Structures are given as structure tokens and as C-alpha cells.
Amino acid sequence: MGIDGRKLKILQAIIHNYITNAEPVGSRTISKKYDLGVSPATIRNEMSDLEELGFLVQPHTSAGRVPSDRAYRLYVDSLVNKKRIKLVQKRQIKTSLVDGINELEELIQNSAKVLSKLTNYTSLAIAPQLIESRLKHIQLVPIDETKLLMVLVTNSGIVKNTVFNIEKEISNSQLNLISNFLTKKLKGHRIDELGIELKKNLTKEIFELRDVIKDVMPMINKSIDDLEEIDLYSDGVTNIFNFPEYNDITKAKSFLSFLENKENVIDMLLRNKNQDIEITIGKENCYEEIKNCSLITATYRFNGKTIGKVGVIGPTRMAYAKVIPVVKSIAVNLNDILEKHFEL
Amino acid sequence: MGIDGRKLKILQAIIHNYITNAEPVGSRTISKKYDLGVSPATIRNEMSDLEELGFLVQPHTSAGRVPSDRAYRLYVDSLVNKKRIKLVQKRQIKTSLVDGINELEELIQNSAKVLSKLTNYTSLAIAPQLIESRLKHIQLVPIDETKLLMVLVTNSGIVKNTVFNIEKEISNSQLNLISNFLTKKLKGHRIDELGIELKKNLTKEIFELRDVIKDVMPMINKSIDDLEEIDLYSDGVTNIFNFPEYNDITKAKSFLSFLENKENVIDMLLRNKNQDIEITIGKENCYEEIKNCSLITATYRFNGKTIGKVGVIGPTRMAYAKVIPVVKSIAVNLNDILEKHFEL
DNA sequence: TATTAGCACTCTTTAGTATTGAGTGCTAAT
DNA sequence: ATTAGCACTCAATACTAAAGAGTGCTAATA
Numbered sequence: 001m002g003i004d005g006r007k008l009k010i011l012q013a014i015i016h017n018y019i020t021n022a023e024p025v026g027s028r029t030i031s032k033k034y035d036l037g038v039s040p041a042t043i044r045n046e047m048s049d050l051e052e053l054g055f056l057v058q059p060h061t062s063a064g065r066v067p068s069d070r071a072y073r074l075y076v077d078s079l080v081n082k083k084r085i086k087l088v089q090k091r092q093i094k095t096s097l098v099d100g101i102n103e104l105e106e107l108i109q110n111s112a113k114v115l116s117k118l119t120n121y122t123s124l125a126i127a128p129q130l131i132e133s134r135l136k137h138i139q140l141v142p143i144d145e146t147k148l149l150m151v152l153v154t155n156s157g158i159v160k161n162t163v164f165n166i167e168k169e170i171s172n173s174q175l176n177l178i179s180n181f182l183t184k185k186l187k188g189h190r191i192d193e194l195g196i197e198l199k200k201n202l203t204k205e206i207f208e209l210r211d212v213i214k215d216v217m218p219m220i221n222k223s224i225d226d227l228e229e230i231d232l233y234s235d236g237v238t239n240i241f242n243f244p245e246y247n248d249i250t251k252a253k254s255f256l257s258f259l260e261n262k263e264n265v266i267d268m269l270l271r272n273k274n275q276d277i278e279i280t281i282g283k284e285n286c287y288e289e290i291k292n293c294s295l296i297t298a299t300y301r302f303n304g305k306t307i308g309k310v311g312v313i314g315p316t317r318m319a320y321a322k323v324i325p326v327v328k329s330i331a332v333n334l335n336d337i338l339e340k341h342f343e344l
Numbered sequence: 345m346g347i348d349g350r351k352l353k354i355l356q357a358i359i360h361n362y363i364t365n366a367e368p369v370g371s372r373t374i375s376k377k378y379d380l381g382v383s384p385a386t387i388r389n390e391m392s393d394l395e396e397l398g399f400l401v402q403p404h405t406s407a408g409r410v411p412s413d414r415a416y417r418l419y420v421d422s423l424v425n426k427k428r429i430k431l432v433q434k435r436q437i438k439t440s441l442v443d444g445i446n447e448l449e450e451l452i453q454n455s456a457k458v459l460s461k462l463t464n465y466t467s468l469a470i471a472p473q474l475i476e477s478r479l480k481h482i483q484l485v486p487i488d489e490t491k492l493l494m495v496l497v498t499n500s501g502i503v504k505n506t507v508f509n510i511e512k513e514i515s516n517s518q519l520n521l522i523s524n525f526l527t528k529k530l531k532g533h534r535i536d537e538l539g540i541e542l543k544k545n546l547t548k549e550i551f552e553l554r555d556v557i558k559d560v561m562p563m564i565n566k567s568i569d570d571l572e573e574i575d576l577y578s579d580g581v582t583n584i585f586n587f588p589e590y591n592d593i594t595k596a597k598s599f600l601s602f603l604e605n606k607e608n609v610i611d612m613l614l615r616n617k618n619q620d621i622e623i624t625i626g627k628e629n630c631y632e633e634i635k636n637c638s639l640i641t642a643t644y645r646f647n648g649k650t651i652g653k654v655g656v657i658g659p660t661r662m663a664y665a666k667v668i669p670v671v672k673s674i675a676v677n678l679n680d681i682l683e684k685h686f687e688l
Numbered sequence: 689t690a691t692t693a694g695c696a697c698t699c700t701t702t703a704g705t706a707t708t709g710a711g712t713g714c715t716a717a718t
Numbered sequence: 719a720t721t722a723g724c725a726c727t728c729a730a731t732a733c734t735a736a737a738g739a740g741t742g743c744t745a746a747t748a
Binding site: 136139142143144149151161180 | 447480481483485486487488493495497503505507516520524581582585591593596597600601604
């Protein structure tokens, strides 16, 4: 028993109906609302088949049927490359993303905001990771007698501060000298190789500077460790309450607690790195707390390299057809903006 | 009819019982559990009086009684200066606050974490506002041909970055010159007066620098505006689900939505600036969404000036006696840490 | 052979009713 | 002034009946 055209149409109708109404769908409803030209009885037979094939689930004998994760998967796969975004939304995204935004982190945070506004789901975004990007400028700034601020600027326009302690005060002019020296030597190198590079260069340098740099070096290494910390933004977290499947307080709590745990969320977002857009449905998710959720993520890139993710999370009964193009569009726009504004 | 010693004792017993059990308290319960040496009937009479006086409320005729906001107020006022913190907790706070913390913002964020961990309520903290602090160092760092990073370091050790656009490229050495010039001229001035100060000084300076500084000036002003944005941290947001009063999904949603609105939360925290510790009970709160919540906040200071707030929010039925000393202690420790580590 | 009308059957949902029990307020006795 | 006793109130709980949505099967139909 395969899944012929009619079965597919019925399945799609059921999915559509369930996504909009959140209630099990019966044969009569399909027959009346969707013009398939067959009687409820026929649809019933087909539905029975679809259940046997694993695409539908019955909450109980006398209820209608509900799409399974597998049904959503089929539905989504048939959808991914088709849907285009509404022109209005497209324009809206383009203008609202950069509206009043100057810094990269703000841009990402704002992306999350726009995403949740447009979709009415909870949105997530991780800020550019700079581990793969290259150093552009390094500057040491005095804070007080025992504290130094190191500012790193990367080629992707990301700025990172690290404060660290020093043993003896270093004069302003000396700091500038060191800054210039470090910038000259380390510019263009990958952030995660700065430590090695620094060691390599150090041996050849004049004593005067060498002494001071020796003090600073372990700090630079520590600072680089700090860089690996990933910033996570979310928005529209309370949107989850809009969905009847989360009227159950324990479910809502479980979902929100999961989101509160930054590490898990980041891990979830980074699990697959390669696809432009990825959709994880229900049990496909690795974390128990969100096995009744779907996740739609897109990657944004810079110079062809993945540097971050944006996405939307909500019940498996998600408005995929509406959300997918929005997420896609946000990512595309982010790529454009990064290209234009953050490297010339 | 006043509120004599016995009435007070009964009221306290009721409050205590209600705080721990979250259920209306009856006369029999008080008579049995609290050794007041009187019969339930007597207690009933007293309770009736206490209700008339506005300290108790009856959900319905055949239920026990529940403390009113006014009762909590009385209770809290009698409490504030008495309760001492447990030694264990005190030590715990002291060590855990600075554990692995280098930057000021981390410190505040961590304070929120410790606070929610110790109290099991939702904690809030606002990071030091630097509007009142004074400039220590200013440094311009190149990002690319059209972008400049301005780093401000204040006397309270706060670092603030602002990225802005420039029209024509400025050389590295020129940037250092400008940075030095700006630092020299503006050091020690209040952050919110930098703009005026800059204007004053500018007229007297040599032409060469003046030209470039003119370009930079509007940016500095803009950057200063940015400084006024207040960072808010929260932790243990989902703790609210631990309280039966938030089993109602609409109440939980209302609470969480309120917390999602950063501006309102900040406004709430900043409403009273002067007290060391402040407790706002139920309807005393200005925002509708939290009129059944209590808020306990403390101020932390630096050089005698209020620079931030930490606090806890939860149902009016809050474990005041437990929470107040913890909040207090966190603030005291913050003061100490700031004193020690961020200015010598 | 595929479709469909008809109908019995299942199981949740809703409404209605009775019962229970916690707690009060009043009265009369101490 | 205190308290035992008791009638009364009202939410919470349990139980029952009825309604309704939807299915699956059978037999009739095109």
C-alpha cells in the first residue's frame, strides 16, 4: 500500500486543518471543507490507511486524527523549496532589520525580535562566533594601576573586550607601542591561533617590549578562551502561551525551563551546521523537553563561512509554510547586511 | 479597637502559616500549631476583628483567612531590622559572587544567579549606570576605513564600546593622538557632561586636530546617549511555576510577559532610589501585572552613589524573613567587591 | 471494483446532582 | 472574657446521565 495522490491530498488537508485549529480532524470536516469530491466514508477508509502507514494518530477511538511527526516531515519536505515570502513581509524585514542598528550584536538581537514579531513564535539567534574570523586590530587600554582592557577587532567587525590584571603599571605610551606591535604581528591571523602566533614572534623581538609582552601573554590566551563563549538571544518567549498545547502548566514550564538553559539551547542550534535552512520536527529533537516542538533554523554566513544561526521554535503543529520563508528571508538579509556593512 | 499583643501574635501565626502552605488558614490550625493558650473560638473572634481592621481577607465564607497586603506590610516592617542572615549563606554569597568573575557586568549577572539560587524566586539586577561616574580613559580604535570604535573607561571600571561611522579614514597614529588629547581634556569629568566639556575645550586647540575632532564630536555625543541604556539581568524566571498561585496559566503568562518587557522592569526597579532595602507589596506596585507580587530590592553603591539595584520578585506570599537578609547581603557584598576591585 | 449510505459502537465532554468537609458566626454556658 | 456547641455556608469532590463527535463495519450501489 503506497501513498497515492488522493491520500496525499487528504493528508495535506488534515495537516492544514490541524495546524490552524489545533484539534483532531474528522472525515466529515475534510469532506466538507476541502473539495476532494469524495464522501466522508471514502476519506475514512483513506485515513485508516494513513494511520496504518504512520502518518496519522488517533488520540482516542472517537476522536478525529492528528498528524504524526512523520506526516509533518513529509509535508515540510514537499514545501521547503516551493514557498515564497510575501512581498510586504520581505520589504518589512529589509527595512526593520537595520533600523537604528549600529553594532553587530544589536543587529542579531534585532533579528530575533523581528522574527518573533513576524511569526508569533519564540525566536532564537546566536551571535557571530569569531573563532574563525581574523584579527584586524588589537588595542590595550588602561583601566587602573592593576587593570588593563584588551580590545580585539576582527575582520567581521566584531569587537570583544577583555579585562585583565597586570602586576606593574604600564605607561600609556608603552601601551600604545605594545598595541601597535601586537596589531602588526597578529593582524590577519585567525583568532584561535593568536596564542601560537604570538609565541612564534616573541623570541625575535627587542628586550624592552619583550618583558612587558611576556606579562600580557597569558592574559591574551585567557581572553581568547573567553571569545569562544557564544551569545544567545531570544525573543517572544511568552508566545508559547498562545498555543493550546501549552495550556498545561507543566508543559509550559518544561519548555520555558529548557529555554532558560543557555547551553542546551546553543547546542541544539549548532547541531547541524551545513544546511541553509533546517527543520527539526518533534522526536527528531535530541532534548527530551522539546520532543513535541519543531525547530526551524537558518544559517547566516560571512565570507562563505557559517558564523551564526537564527531560528524559531514552537509546537510541532507549526505554521511551517508561513514560518520557513520568513526565517529564510531573515538569514538572507543578514548575509546581505553583513556583506555590505561589516567588510568593504 | 486597636491591635493588641494577642492579635498581633495571631496575625503573625496566620502569616507564617500562609507563607509556608499557600492555603487559607483556619482558627483550629492556629490553635493547634501555635501555642497561644486560647481556644479556636477565641481565635475566631480575634480573626473576625483582624478582618474588620483590614489585615485579613476571606476568599469565601467557609474558607480560612488570608493575609492582606496590609498585613504583610505590618509583618515586613516589624521584620526589616531584625533578621540576620545565616552564617552559611553569608559565606556562600561571599565566595560565590566573585568566583571566576573578571568583568563588572559578569559580576552583576552572577549576583542575579546567586540570588535566585538562594531564594528560589525570580531575581533581577540592573548593571551599574555610568551616567554619574567619571571618565578615566578614552580610546579610539580603527575597525575599518569607515568605522571607528570608541572605548570609554570610567572610574567605576565600567567599559563601554560604541561603534560609529566616519567619513574619511584616520591614521592609527592620528587616532592615538586624538585619544590622548581627549583623555587629557575629558578625564575626571562626568560622563553626561563630556559633550559640553568637549565643546568648551575645542575652540582653543590647534587646527590640525581640531578638524578631525570636529568629525568625531557628534559621534561622541551619540555614544553618550547610548550610555544611558540600562542593562538588565534576570535569573530563575521559571521559578514562578513553583508557586501554586501561578498554576493559573493566564497569571503565569501575565507575570512572564511583564518580565519580558525590559523597560517596565527597569522603571519598576528604579522607582525608589534612596533606601538601602525596599519592599513593595502587592497593590503598592505601580504595574497592573504585578499587583499580586512583592518586590524586594536593594541598592548597591559606589563612592556613596547609587549605581545599581538587585532584587527579587515573587508572589505577595513571599518568604520575606528569608529573602530580605539574602538580598541585603548580596548588596553589601557587591558594595565591598566594587570598593575593593574596581577602584584603588 | 471502488464508493458510499447507514448504523451500531466507543469514548470524551458537559451538565446536573448529591455528598463531604472545612471553617465560620452566633448563642448560651462557664 | 472565654469557650463549647451547633447550625449554616460554600467550595471541592464524586457520581451519573446525556450529548456529541467520530469511527469502523456492512450492505447497497454505480
